[in-house]
Amino acid sequence: MKVDQLSQVRQEIRSGRWQRPTAGLTPGRVQANLVVLPKRLAYDFLLFCVRNPKPCPLIEVTDPGSPVPRKTAPGADLRTDVPRYRIYRHGEWVKEVSDIRPYWTEDAVAFLLGCSFTFESILLEQNIPVRHIEEEKNVPMYRTAIPCEPAGAFQGNLVVSMRPLASRDVIRSIEITSRYPQVHGAPVHVGDPQEIGINDLSRPDYGDAVTVRPGETPVFWACGVTPQAVAAASRPEWMITHAPGHMMITDMKQEDLVGING
Amino acid sequence: MKVDQLSQVRQEIRSGRWQRPTAGLTPGRVQANLVVLPKRLAYDFLLFCVRNPKPCPLIEVTDPGSPVPRKTAPGADLRTDVPRYRIYRHGEWVKEVSDIRPYWTEDAVAFLLGCSFTFESILLEQNIPVRHIEEEKNVPMYRTAIPCEPAGAFQGNLVVSMRPLASRDVIRSIEITSRYPQVHGAPVHVGDPQEIGINDLSRPDYGDAVTVRPGETPVFWACGVTPQAVAAASRPEWMITHAPGHMMITDMKQEDLVGING
Structure with missing residues (x-):
């Protein structure tokens, strides 16, 4: 199966059929690290990212409770559109899943961070x-x-x-x-x-x-x-990230990154 | 009086002797807009800045209650080192002062934003x-x-x-x-x-x-x-900004700005 269309790839991931790493999928689209935290920790984490832009380049931050990255993938759902997620409790990795709808909360804030x-x-x-x-x-x-x-x-x-x-x-x-x-x-x-x-x-x-x-x-x-290591070390009650290599694929193209912050 | 030394200018401002605009003072040093808000509004304002980097380029955000911009002017005090401040209540400008120590709170967060x-x-x-x-x-x-x-x-x-x-x-x-x-x-x-x-x-x-x-x-x-207009329009209980043209002069040099965010 040739999967080079963004919508097709996203559907494969959303349905749970694609649970493998995303390297090489949808060439030219920006892929992102995911960190989800409760709102009460979001200010400190956002400020950490702002103060450390090299390790933590912010691509997008969602509104509390909303799983939609309005700017970089308005048709996506961050609860289903990453191939594999890791669930952490008090800083310990407890589970790897392909759908975080059961873990999503009304005060969940998702951070998308640039990826190498x-x-x-x-x-x-x-x-x-x-x-x-x-x-x-x-x-x-x-x-x-x-x-x-x-x-x-x-x-x-x-x-x-x-x-x-x-x-x-x-x-x-x-x-x-x-x-x-x-x-x-x-x-x-x-x-x-x-x-x-x-x-x-x-x-x-x-x-x-x-x-x-x-x-x-x-x-x-x-x-x-x-940012994942730092967030885990603070032992937050809960945290969700992507599994290593299993990134969120945004709609954004590589060439859109030039000057995005200027 | 020739005031071209940063420490001398800062002392003049701190003592209240210099209450005029800062254009042309300490050539080559980065000057910044100031917005101070209570911590409970800081997350939304920080996120507003992150989402709108062109009008709101973040130079530094202080820790709650601390008036010291550790990164860009570690020897400065944001309560005294801006020549004129404006105090707002519920979005209305009520007073212009040269020292905000009486208005500073334990949950005050200061945002320094790049200036043209x-x-x-x-x-x-x-x-x-x-x-x-x-x-x-x-x-x-x-x-x-x-x-x-x-x-x-x-x-x-x-x-x-x-x-x-x-x-x-x-x-x-x-x-x-x-x-x-x-x-x-x-x-x-x-x-x-x-x-x-x-x-x-x-x-x-x-x-x-x-x-x-x-x-x-x-x-x-x-x-x-x-950012000042947007912050005032949300009618926060209190807000403090610099008076127009009366900026915070940081230790940072213009040439330090190249690549600072890369």
Whole structure:
């Protein structure tokens, strides 16, 4: 089955027939991380995102109780249109489901945050190879010693993703990604991992290790795992997120991201 | 008296000796609009800003009760370091003061929003003349027919400022300001005022009319009056803002704005 039409893909996901990762689905559409929290925590979390735009680039915030992302996917329902969700209680992951209608509340606020799938597809279009895609692995992610700006209940250190690049691609990748602040923007660090508190590139905290070839420089981008990790650490009564790799596909096209925040 | 040192200017303002507009003070430092609201309205207002980044570019949001903008002016006190403030009750302006310590509350949240003084000084540095500065007037501002994205209690139409430019400067001004999303970014409209609901350029809703010469194109930018007007229209129990033109001068330099959100 060829599923390249947005409405068709969304219907497959909504019906529960597609419960696999979304990488490569509907090329060119912006995919997003999902975090759902009760309204009483929404101010602190929103402020955390505003204060930490690199790990937490806000794509959209829904009105309390409404599962409709009016701006980026007005025909969608955030309770059914993500392939897999994770339910957390007091910060502990308790369940993975494909439909969160039974868990949705009248005070639920959904946050859609930019995701690196989008900037990776832009890098590939510009002929910059992405190692973990070449090696068919998950991107390596690391906890750093860089503290995020805290906001109310939410605090913690930045998580980064790493892509090793040849020197000529380091500069180009910075130029390109700096134009896309809504999907993590420019890197946060280039070069020596120890400078940001990473001791061993071959032992990532999340995802898989990838080959770093002689002469390549590791380039580190702020990672969307940060807000989920920070939110879970505050042990909220309940929280719902997408399952890793199972993103919300919005109607928005990659090219709409340029200048969106300007 | 030559006051070009930030600490000296801040002391002058703090002591109440400087109660005049801040245009031209401490060249190169980012100046900001101020809106202070009670915590219970802060979520809706923060979300309004996030949903409407062009009129409401967030520079900083303080922790509830703290008058210190930790990120952009860690040594400052927002209760004394703005030359003139306006106190509003239920949306009505009741008083103008130079010290808001008597009005500050434990649940006060201060929002610093980007201000067009900064992008005007960047335009001037690039030899793009700014008409209202040439004519020693206040910038002309207009209510438009463009609705902002509402958020909870806050809704209303966009207010824009207008600068007439020669054709060669129109493109350059868009290129330049689009690099500064934190101070309103790229224009929202170029050309026919009626397209955005403005019937008569010679009758601005705020500020002064300026000369539009033959062959010039009016260029419209989102304006920081928008959030104040929208906040007042929701008639909050209390609200404090800066008095027009009497801005908060931050420690941040203009050049720090490039890439701040990326």
